[in-house]
Amino acid sequence: MARPDRRVNLAVARTIPPFLLCVCVYACYIVTKPLCIDYLIRPLPKYSRGSRVGAGIAILVIFYVLIFVVIITYLRLLYNITRNPGFLPRSSPPTKEQQETEPSERPQRRKRKHRRTRTAEKPDKADIDIERGADGNADSGAIPLDITGLESFYTKDVFVCQEDGRPLYCSTCCRYKPDRAHHCREVDRCVLKMDHFCPWVGGVVSETSFKFFIQFVFYTLIFCVFSLIICATFTAEIIQDTGGANVHLAIGIGLSSLFGLFSFGMTISSLQLAMWNLSTIENLNRRSAVWTLAIRVPDRMLARLNPESRWAPTFRTITYPLPPVPLSPEAARDYQPPEKQHVFAILQTLPGENPFDLGSPFKNLQQVLGYSIIDWFLPLRQSPCADRTTGDSFYELGPVVSRLKKEAGLNPPPEPQPTTQNDTERKHKRRRSSHRQSQE
Numbered sequence: 001m002a003r004p005d006r007r008v009n010l011a012v013a014r015t016i017p018p019f020l021l022c023v024c025v026y027a028c029y030i031v032t033k034p035l036c037i038d039y040l041i042r043p044l045p046k047y048s049r050g051s052r053v054g055a056g057i058a059i060l061v062i063f064y065v066l067i068f069v070v071i072i073t074y075l076r077l078l079y080n081i082t083r084n085p086g087f088l089p090r091s092s093p094p095t096k097e098q099q100e101t102e103p104s105e106r107p108q109r110r111k112r113k114h115r116r117t118r119t120a121e122k123p124d125k126a127d128i129d130i131e132r133g134a135d136g137n138a139d140s141g142a143i144p145l146d147i148t149g150l151e152s153f154y155t156k157d158v159f160v161c162q163e164d165g166r167p168l169y170c171s172t173c174c175r176y177k178p179d180r181a182h183h184c185r186e187v188d189r190c191v192l193k194m195d196h197f198c199p200w201v202g203g204v205v206s207e208t209s210f211k212f213f214i215q216f217v218f219y220t221l222i223f224c225v226f227s228l229i230i231c232a233t234f235t236a237e238i239i240q241d242t243g244g245a246n247v248h249l250a251i252g253i254g255l256s257s258l259f260g261l262f263s264f265g266m267t268i269s270s271l272q273l274a275m276w277n278l279s280t281i282e283n284l285n286r287r288s289a290v291w292t293l294a295i296r297v298p299d300r301m302l303a304r305l306n307p308e309s310r311w312a313p314t315f316r317t318i319t320y321p322l323p324p325v326p327l328s329p330e331a332a333r334d335y336q337p338p339e340k341q342h343v344f345a346i347l348q349t350l351p352g353e354n355p356f357d358l359g360s361p362f363k364n365l366q367q368v369l370g371y372s373i374i375d376w377f378l379p380l381r382q383s384p385c386a387d388r389t390t391g392d393s394f395y396e397l398g399p400v401v402s403r404l405k406k407e408a409g410l411n412p413p414p415e416p417q418p419t420t421q422n423d424t425e426r427k428h429k430r431r432r433s434s435h436r437q438s439q440e
Contacts, residue, residue, distance in 0.1 A: 367385045
């Protein structure tokens with residue numbers, strides 16, 4: 001059963017879009033009727049002013065162009081949030097046989113439960129997002145090592161993992177989580193590169209909708225600034241001429257200021273996160289976060305990992321595919337690993353390093369907004385970071401991963417430079433000069 005505050009958040013998220021639609025309709029009425037028609041194009045007798053048709057038509061054209069762009073970006077955002085939210089499919093929970101644990105594990109679970117009862121409030125089971133692994137959920141019992149769904153990880157060259165080399169696991173969705181995925185409590189699903197749950201747009205902002213969210217708040221900011229300027233300017237004129245203000249224009253000033261401040265803050269923070277290549281959740285501890293990565297060991301180094309080799313690696317390793325568990329002693333004795341094995345080095349970044357930072361704010365922005373000006377300003381195509389056609393990693397990686405590979409010796413050896421004719425002539429000259437010196 002969902003928590004009361006979760007139901008409230010979902011209810012608010014469903015009611016705010018119709019509310020924003022009503023605000024847009026009222027804004028159109030304010031600018032069209034009281035301002036442009038009754039004051040500029042055909043002024044009412046109480047204003048004692050001449051007709052200004054050109055100014056009224058110009059304001060109407062600019063206003064409706066801006067509100068049309070705002071509505072289009074908002075509808076594109078809502079479409080992605082409802083039709084393509086980036087949710088990961090949920091797996092079936094473990095069976096009773098899988099939940100049975102060894103007797104040695106049960107006292108440990110009992111202690112965890114005993115410590116949990118001392119807290120003032122017991123958290124809801126559905127709220128626990130297991131970021132640490134499959135054995136972190138004390139409420140549902142220890143889950144044995146799960147090897148299903150790992151093919152999509154060990155066929156890549158780099159992925160985010162736990163300290164033992166396995167991918168991050170969500171015990172609520174019963175599946176391994178791709179890089180940067182997070183479990184959202186409001187929708188009770190894991191979301192790809194989740195940014196935040198936003199009631200103003202009716203759902204979860206993720207990798208499939210973050211670009212359109214930035215475009216929406218940016219165009220909303222421009223629209224609110226324009227509306228605030230025209231409402232404030234002509235309200236000042238009306239006060240000077242008549243000594244009183246138009247109620248609708250005064251409300252327009254208040255709405256423009258409120259939504260303008262909100263969209264300004266969201267635009268600045270969203271662009272800043274995009275330039276850092278971070279999500280809102282990742283930004284919470286970006287200065288202290290340590291990423292653990294599984295990086296593929298090249299085939300040329302596998303022989304050096306042999307225990308009989310004198311070379312000792314400076315990193316821990318994990319080999320995929322993992323053996324099926326649990327294995328009886330007889331089965332473990334007869335188990336034969338598959339011919340094709342994938343060996344990964346388990347490496348960690350320094351605190352505050354972001355492996356997804358491409359080293360340039362502009363390149364990071366391109367991962368979200370696109371590679372052309374049209375993609376930056378028009379809500380047409382999705383973000384390049386949502387492309388799943390590349391197989392090296394879930395997301396493009398930056399200089400941090402290159403440094404980790406270099407320090408661990410995982411980079412390929414430098415290719416020999418081709419010898420040019422000038423290099424050959426220089427070598428011959430050196431040999432002739434050394435021969436002459438030896439004869440002298």
